[in-house]
Amino acid sequence: MVLDTTPVYAESGGQVGDVARIESKGAMFEVAGAHYLAHRVISHEGVLTQGQLDVGPSVTVSVDQHARVATAANHSATHLLHAALQQVLGSHVQQKGSLVEPQRLRFDFSHNDAVTKDQLEHIEMLVNSQVRANDEVLLKSCRWMMP
Structure with a gap:
């Protein structure tokens, strides 16, 4: 189904x-x-x-806010994970894909060697400490223009 306008986020960039x-x-x-x-x-599939x-x-579109918030949390987690990977493994680490x-x-990333158990535990500790810090997340609704 295609609508002239929609609040629905379409799959993009692995999300x-x-x-x-x-x-x-x-x-x-x-x-x-x-x-x-x-x-x-945007094609709405269902x-x-x-x-x-x-x-x-006219139609009314209601987005599943629980699913959107959970997806947003995991989106934020990819940024935390990327930062932790670079901190532990080096600045050469680049994101190569994600779901x-x-x-x-x-989170798919480039690195020259296998990640050791100690490195993995350090990365996990860094990400978890950021999550536990419970920093404020700011949400802003705005008109999005696809490039």
């Missing part, structure tokens, strides 16, 4: 798209994810669970 619900006059569409079809055109949706009428979901994250 999964939002889970949401689209409703209109007795119809309900459960959004399982979203992807870019073209420049600034299942019509009730009624029928027609072209034209950011509500339940987990994967």
